[in-house]
Amino acid sequence: MKERGLLIVLSGPSGVGKGTVRKEIFSQTDTKFEYSISVTTRKPREGEVDGIDYFFRTREEFEEMIENKKLLEWAEFVGNYYGTPVDYVEKTLSEGKDVFLEIEVQGAIQVREIFPEGLFIFLAPPSLGELKNRIVTRGTETDDVIANRMKAAKAEIELMDAYDYVVENDTVLHACERIKSIVTAEHCRRERVSPRYKKMLEVE
Ligand SMILES: Nc1nc2c(ncn2[C@@H]2O[C@H](COP(=O)(O)OP(=O)(O)O)[C@@H](O)[C@H]2O)c(=O)[nH]1
Numbered sequence: 001m002k003e004r005g006l007l008i009v010l011s012g013p014s015g016v017g018k019g020t021v022r023k024e025i026f027s028q029t030d031t032k033f034e035y036s037i038s039v040t041t042r043k044p045r046e047g048e049v050d051g052i053d054y055f056f057r058t059r060e061e062f063e064e065m066i067e068n069k070k071l072l073e074w075a076e077f078v079g080n081y082y083g084t085p086v087d088y089v090e091k092t093l094s095e096g097k098d099v100f101l102e103i104e105v106q107g108a109i110q111v112r113e114i115f116p117e118g119l120f121i122f123l124a125p126p127s128l129g130e131l132k133n134r135i136v137t138r139g140t141e142t143d144d145v146i147a148n149r150m151k152a153a154k155a156e157i158e159l160m161d162a163y164d165y166v167v168e169n170d171t172v173l174h175a176c177e178r179i180k181s182i183v184t185a186e187h188c189r190r191e192r193v194s195p196r197y198k199k200m201l202e203v204e
C-alpha cells in the first residue's frame with residue numbers, strides 16, 4: 001500500500017493574499033501538490049471557469065452536498081457557501097499525493113479536527129495597516145465590509161498559534177518559497193516514522 005500524501009492547509013485572514021500566493025505556487029513548474037478545487041455558491045467572476053477555479057453550484061445543490069456528507073468542511077463567507085469536496089481529498093491522499101487546500105479560517109479549524117495530522121500554515125500580513133491597504137487596493141469591498149473584515153482579521157490573527165507554521169506574506173515570492181520549504185521539511189520529519197525504513201531493516 002502506498003504511503004498517504006500530506007494534507008497542506010493554507011489559511012489566514014481575508015485579504016492577506018492567500019489566493020495570490022496559492023496561484024503563484026501552482027504556476028511554478030516544480031510544484032508537486034494537487035490543488036483541491038472548492039465548491040462555491042458565489043457567482044463566477046470574469047474569466048473564472050467552472051471546474052478550474054471553483055465548482056460553481058446553487059445554494060440548493062450545495063445544501064444537498066452538506067446533507068449527503070460530500071464536503072470535508074464548509075463555511076459561509078460573506079453571504080456565500082464555500083466547501084471542500086471530501087472524495088477528491090481522500091482519493092488523492094490515498095494515491096500518495098499531497099493535497100493543497102486554500103481556505104478561510106473557519107474551514108481550517110474544521111479540517112484540523114478531522115485531519116490533526118495535516119500541515120496547517122497561517123499566512124500573516126506584515127501589519128494590520130498593510131492588510132487594510134491590500135483589502136482597499138483589491139477594490140472589491142465597501143467601507144462597511146472593510147471595517148468588518150478588519151475586526152474579523154484581528155480575531156483570526158489571535159488564533160494563529162493553533163497552526164503549525166506562520167508565514168508572513170511580505171512579498172509573494174518569499175511567502176511561496178517559505179511554504180515550499182516547510183512542506184519539504186515536513187516530509188523529512190515524517191520520514192522518521194516511515195514504513196519504508198522499517199521494511200529496509202527487516203531485510204537481513
Ligand atoms: N472554508 C472554505 N473556504 C474557502 C474554500 N474555497 C475558498 N475559500 C475561501 O473563501 C474566501 C473567499 O474566496 P473568493 O470568493 O474566491 O474571494 P477572494 O477573497 O478573492 O479569495 C477566501 O478566503 C478563500 O480562501 C473552501 O472550500 N472552504
Ligand SMILES: Nc1ncnc2c1ncn2[C@@H]1O[C@H](COP(=O)(O)OP(=O)(O)O)[C@@H](O)[C@H]1O
Binds near residue numbers: 014018019134137
Ligand atoms: N505580498 C503581497 N504584497 C502586496 N500585495 C499583495 C501581496 N499578496 C497579495 N497582495 C494583494 O492583496 C490583495 C488581496 O489578495 P488575495 O489573494 O485576494 O487575498 P485573500 O485570498 O487572502 O483574500 C490583492 O489585491 C493582491 O494582489
